[in-house]
Amino acid sequence: MNYNNYDKAMPNSMNPNYNPDLRFPELTPLGMTYVPFQPWEQPYDAQLGFERGTIFPSLDLPFKRSAV
Amino acid sequence: MNDRQKLLRIIQIYDFSIKELNLYLDTHPGCAAALQYYQKYKELRNKAYEQYIRQYGPITTDQVTSTEQWTWINSPWPWERSAN
Numbered sequence: 001m002n003y004n005n006y007d008k009a010m011p012n013s014m015n016p017n018y019n020p021d022l023r024f025p026e027l028t029p030l031g032m033t034y035v036p037f038q039p040w041e042q043p044y045d046a047q048l049g050f051e052r053g054t055i056f057p058s059l060d061l062p063f064k065r066s067a068v
Numbered sequence: 069m070n071d072r073q074k075l076l077r078i079i080q081i082y083d084f085s086i087k088e089l090n091l092y093l094d095t096h097p098g099c100a101a102a103l104q105y106y107q108k109y110k111e112l113r114n115k116a117y118e119q120y121i122r123q124y125g126p127i128t129t130d131q132v133t134s135t136e137q138w139t140w141i142n143s144p145w146p147w148e149r150s151a152n
Contacts, residue, residue, distance in 0.1 A: 038092065040101050043085075046109060050081040055088045 075120050079127075082113035 023036040041058060049055030069077065089106040096102060117127070125143040126132050132140050144151035 038095070040096065040099050043088075043105060046081045046085040046112075049088065050084050055085050056092070 072120075072124050075116060075123070079113060079116045079120060082109050082116060085109045086113060 024034050028034055038056070038058070041056060043049060043055040044052060044057060044060075046055070052060045054060055086106065086109050089102055089109065092102050093099065093106060121127060121131050126140055129140050132138060146152075
């Protein structure tokens with residue numbers, strides 16, 4: 001693995017090498033943690049987003065067992 | 069909720085969507101779809117904000133426009149029953 005190629009380790013849409021189909025950077029060096037890159041999606045309307053705590057359906061996760 | 073509280077809640081709801089889109093755009097600055105939502109909610113929020121100020125008075129002190137009377141103290145303080 002070429003650790004000098006930092007571009008491939010940066011999942012940023014400003015990065016010209018960024019591939020939006022990848023959830024993770026092309027290079028994932030050991031010892032680092034990664035969060036999947038969030039894709040755009042149709043958000044909730046403002047009212048529902050306020051009630052759910054996020055406007056992004058993909059982030060509306062059942063953190064509480066009693067979650068509706 | 070009375071009408072004043074309902075309008076304040078609408079402002080809070082728009083502010084929340086605006087903050088969510090702000091955070092998303094920080095990592096996706098080229099996402100036109102997100103930016104269009106951001107601008108839409110900003111406009112709706114500003115309209116609700118202006119309506120609130122017109123009907124119920126300043127939300128922050130920099131909206132006190134009078135040169136005669138410090139209108140900031142006219143609206144209920146947070147600990148007053150009518151503010152809750």
